[in-house]
Amino acid sequence: MPAESDGVPTHRGDAARPLRNLWRLRHYLRPHAVAFCWLLVAALAATGASLAVPLVVQRVVDGPVARHDPGGLVRLGGLALLLGLAEALLIFIRRWAQTSSSVGMEATIRADIYAHLQRLPAGFHDRWQTGQLLSRVTSDLSVIRRFLSFGLLFLVLNLVTYVAVVVLLVRLHPTLGLLVAASAVPLFLISRRFGRYYHAASRRMQDQQGDVATLVEETAQGLRTMKAYGRGPELAARFADGARALHDTGVAKSRLLARTSALFDLVPNLTLGVVLVAGAVAAARGALTIGELVAFVSLQLMLIWPVQSLGWIIANGQEAATAADRIQEVLDTEPAIVDAPHAVGLARAGVRGRLAFEGVSFRYPGTPAPVLRGIDLTVEPGETLALVGATGVGKSTLLSLVPRLHDVSAGRITLDGHDVRDLQLASLRRLVGVAFEEPTLFSMSVWENLTLGRPDADADEVRAALALAQADFAYELPWGLATRVGEQGLTLSGGQRQRLALARAVLGRPAVLVLDDPLSALDVHTEALVEAALRRVLRDTTALLVVHRPSTVALADRVALLERGRITAVGTHSRLLATVPAYRAVLSADPPSTDPPPAEARPAGRLPAGPDGRGLVRS
Numbered sequence: 001m002p003a004e005s006d007g008v009p010t011h012r013g014d015a016a017r018p019l020r021n022l023w024r025l026r027h028y029l030r031p032h033a034v035a036f037c038w039l040l041v042a043a044l045a046a047t048g049a050s051l052a053v054p055l056v057v058q059r060v061v062d063g064p065v066a067r068h069d070p071g072g073l074v075r076l077g078g079l080a081l082l083l084g085l086a087e088a089l090l091i092f093i094r095r096w097a098q099t100s101s102s103v104g105m106e107a108t109i110r111a112d113i114y115a116h117l118q119r120l121p122a123g124f125h126d127r128w129q130t131g132q133l134l135s136r137v138t139s140d141l142s143v144i145r146r147f148l149s150f151g152l153l154f155l156v157l158n159l160v161t162y163v164a165v166v167v168l169l170v171r172l173h174p175t176l177g178l179l180v181a182a183s184a185v186p187l188f189l190i191s192r193r194f195g196r197y198y199h200a201a202s203r204r205m206q207d208q209q210g211d212v213a214t215l216v217e218e219t220a221q222g223l224r225t226m227k228a229y230g231r232g233p234e235l236a237a238r239f240a241d242g243a244r245a246l247h248d249t250g251v252a253k254s255r256l257l258a259r260t261s262a263l264f265d266l267v268p269n270l271t272l273g274v275v276l277v278a279g280a281v282a283a284a285r286g287a288l289t290i291g292e293l294v295a296f297v298s299l300q301l302m303l304i305w306p307v308q309s310l311g312w313i314i315a316n317g318q319e320a321a322t323a324a325d326r327i328q329e330v331l332d333t334e335p336a337i338v339d340a341p342h343a344v345g346l347a348r349a350g351v352r353g354r355l356a357f358e359g360v361s362f363r364y365p366g367t368p369a370p371v372l373r374g375i376d377l378t379v380e381p382g383e384t385l386a387l388v389g390a391t392g393v394g395k396s397t398l399l400s401l402v403p404r405l406h407d408v409s410a411g412r413i414t415l416d417g418h419d420v421r422d423l424q425l426a427s428l429r430r431l432v433g434v435a436f437e438e439p440t441l442f443s444m445s446v447w448e449n450l451t452l453g454r455p456d457a458d459a460d461e462v463r464a465a466l467a468l469a470q471a472d473f474a475y476e477l478p479w480g481l482a483t484r485v486g487e488q489g490l491t492l493s494g495g496q497r498q499r500l501a502l503a504r505a506v507l508g509r510p511a512v513l514v515l516d517d518p519l520s521a522l523d524v525h526t527e528a529l530v531e532a533a534l535r536r537v538l539r540d541t542t543a544l545l546v547v548h549r550p551s552t553v554a555l556a557d558r559v560a561l562l563e564r565g566r567i568t569a570v571g572t573h574s575r576l577l578a579t580v581p582a583y584r585a586v587l588s589a590d591p592p593s594t595d596p597p598p599a600e601a602r603p604a605g606r607l608p609a610g611p612d613g614r615g616l617v618r619s
């Protein structure tokens with residue numbers, strides 16, 4: 001199980017896991033296998049062409065140059081030129097294949113993470129910082145793309161080059177060739193040590209990037225509150241701390257890379273010095289021709305870049321492995337709220353809309369006490385039930401259980417007798433229209449925002465929903481329903497946003513409406529208009545509303561009072577107002593009563609039936 005820090009799971013103690021997680025991404029290479037084959041073949045052929053050049057030079061020196069043969073010089077010079085041209089062409093092919101495949105792969109992984117994030121329940125998003133998710137979907141993926149398109153390729157190419165050059169060197173002069181081969185031992189030891197330290201630094205830096213992204217996101221979202229309270233300097237100081245930590249880790253990482261790169265530079269250059277001296281001695285003794293010595297040195301020079309780049313490749317590989325690790329932490333989180341194997345879909349026409357909570361309890365993951373306990377409540381088809389309670393008592397939580405944003409911890413919720421967990425999620429969410437207290441509009445057109453849950457809705461249905469929510473102002477926007485709203489679009493007032501959210505909820509006449517204080521941000525005049533319209537739609541829809549104001553309670557047939565996670569009274573508004581002091585206190589400025597609860601507020605079963613035959617009885 002992952003440990004958790006700041007809401008983000010972190011795994012510790014398994015050093016090989018990041019590499020395994022990088023390896024697990026290999027299936028994303030499959031659709032690009034042909035392009036990758038092309039790029040590997042082109043890259044290997046280009047390496048072959050460049051390795052052939054020193055061998056041609058050897059023949060030039062030992063042949064035409066030694067024999068003063070201009071014809072041979074032109075032929076071999078032409079061959080070297082052709083090899084150079086072929087190498088350039090092959091490098092072009094490699095780069096072309098590299099770009100299309102790696103960018104395509106990055107896009108596929110990003111789409112998969114996004115789709116997975118959508119499947120994860122609200123509880124996951126409650127625990128994870130947005131910045132951490134953002135940095136995983138953006139910068140971590142870019143690191144992986146860079147590794148797959150450059151790091152991995154050059155790792156393969158450099159290894160092939162190293163082995164090929166060593167084989168050629170051993171053929172030219174076995175002793176010197178083996179000396180060059182032996183230089184791989186210190187290189188291996190340096191790489192291993194570097195990889196270990198760099199891994200820890202990269203993970204720290206990627207996590208810190210996520211923290212900084214979270215700070216930026218929070219500041220952008222809460223800019224007005226922050227300014228209004230004059231908290232700018234404190235937030236700036238918090239940001240500066242985060243940015244400084246990120247900077248320090250970045251500097252430490254770069255220094256580590258610089259120190260290791262210096263060692264990687266040193267090894268081939270030392271070997272080259274030894275080879276030059278020993279080669280010159282061998283040439284003087286006639287054990288090596290001048291051409292062979294030139295070829296030997298030229299070939300060995302070709303090893304300098306692969307060795308020098310080793311530090312960068314290992315760094316890139318470590319970063320990609322930790323990035324893959326962070327991405328898999330998201331992808332490995334199983335969506336807890338999914339369709340059961342036997343889940344059924346219900347057609348809207350066949351649903352009457354009887355909503356029942358049966359012994360429902362709910363506890364947020366990671367919290368000690370349940371928010372809701374033993375809730376028994378029934379909303380009959382077409383009935384409107386208002387949920388009233390002090391702030392923080394669990395009203396929104398209760399509502400969120402109906403469309404399964406969270407699953408009950410005990411008991412069950414049924415729709416027409418079907419446990420909502422036995423319904424297909426898509427079907428359930430089509431049947432349940434929801435509007436939250438904070439009306440969220442996405443950066444898209446008004447039309448797209450409205451039809452979010454009903455992409456098949458036609459213009460007449462949208463018009464009816466807008467009329468119902470008193471949101472006809474949408475037609476007056478600069479581009480009508482095509483006007484872009486949300487974060488990057490036109491800024492709407494709180495009341496306008498709320499009315500659009502209401503229109504979205506009622507679009508398509510869902511079987512059950514779940515509205516969290518739907519009229520809270522409206523002025524008195526608009527509230528009266530929306531209320532009148534809502535009254536019409538509530539007539540033939542089952543509705544569960546959270547309300548805070550007496551005026552909105554009037555919309556409901558019955559009211560349920562939620563106290564300390566329990567339903568303590570159910571009845572008509574007027575009756576509860578007259579008989580339940582706690583209810584009066586919640587809806588008015590009355591201080592809460594310390595009197596024992598009235599008979600009506602005692603648990604169901606022991607209560608007399610209300611005048612409507614169902615009031616006062618806990619359903």
Ligand SMILES: Nc1ncnc2c1ncn2[C@@H]1O[C@H](COP(=O)(O)OP(=O)(O)OP(=O)(O)O)[C@@H](O)[C@H]1O
Pocket residue numbers: 126364367371389390391392393394395396397398437
């Ligand atoms: N994601 C969460 N994780 C843990 N606890 C939560 C979470 N969301 C809400 N809570 C807690 O659950 C309790 C009920 O919250 P809820 O939002 O349901 O209350 P509410 O009655 O709707 O309040 P309000 O009237 O202020 O909107 C609160 O104590 C709150 O702190």
